[in-house]
Amino acid sequence: MCDQSRPYREPDESGQITNAEALVAIQSVFAINSLALAPLDDHFIKLVPTAQVRSEAPELVVGSLRDEPPSGKIVSKLFRLQYLDPALFQSQMGPFLSGFGFVVPFQNSSTVVVTDTVSNLQRLEYLVKGIAVTPVRYALLVFELVTIARFAVDMWVTGNRRWRK
Secondary structure, three states, X not given: OOOOOOOOOOOOOOOOOOHHHHHHHHHHXXXXXXXXXXXXXXXXXXXXXXXXXXXXXXXXXXXXXXXXXXXXXXXXXXXXXXXXXXXXXXXXXXXXOOOOOEEEEEHHHOEEEEEEEHHHHHHHHHHHHHHHHHHHHHHHHHHHHHHHHHHHHHXXXXXXXXXXX
16 A cells, blocks of 8 residues: 555665665564564663563654654654643553553653654654644634624624624
8 A cells, every 4th residue: 555645665776775775675574573673872772572672662753743754663742731631641552552552651841752753753743743733623613603604693683784894
C-alpha cells in the first residue's frame, strides 16, 4: 500500500538507497519480529525485545513526528493536552496503541508521554490535534449562530435595516 502523502522516490541509476531509508527498512523488519533498536549513547545502539523497550529509554520526541518516515522505530512522544484530562486520555488511547505501547499521564501538567512506534504515534498526533482544535471550532460556530440570530431579529422582527450598507 502506497502512502499518498509521501511521493514515491525513484531509485537512482545505481539502484542504491540512502542510509536513512535503509535504517527505516531495518527498523521495520525488526518491529515485525518483535525487536527494537535502543540507543546506548551517541555512537552505539543495541537490539532488544520490544517488551523490554520501556526499560531501555527510547528516544524522546518533543516536537512533531509529521516529517519522520513512518516506521517501526520505537520512540516516546510528549503530548501537551489542552482540553483533555491525562487520565481520560490514557484510558481512551488503548485501542490506538500497539501491544507494547503505553501512556504515562502527568496530572498536574496536562501532559502525557506515549511510547510506541513512529507510525502509531503519527496517527495519534493527528488524533490529538483534531481533539485539541474541536473546542475552537465549536466556539466559532456559536459565534456565527449568534451573529445570524442577531441579523434575523434586526431584519424581520424590529425592521432595522442597519445590516445593509
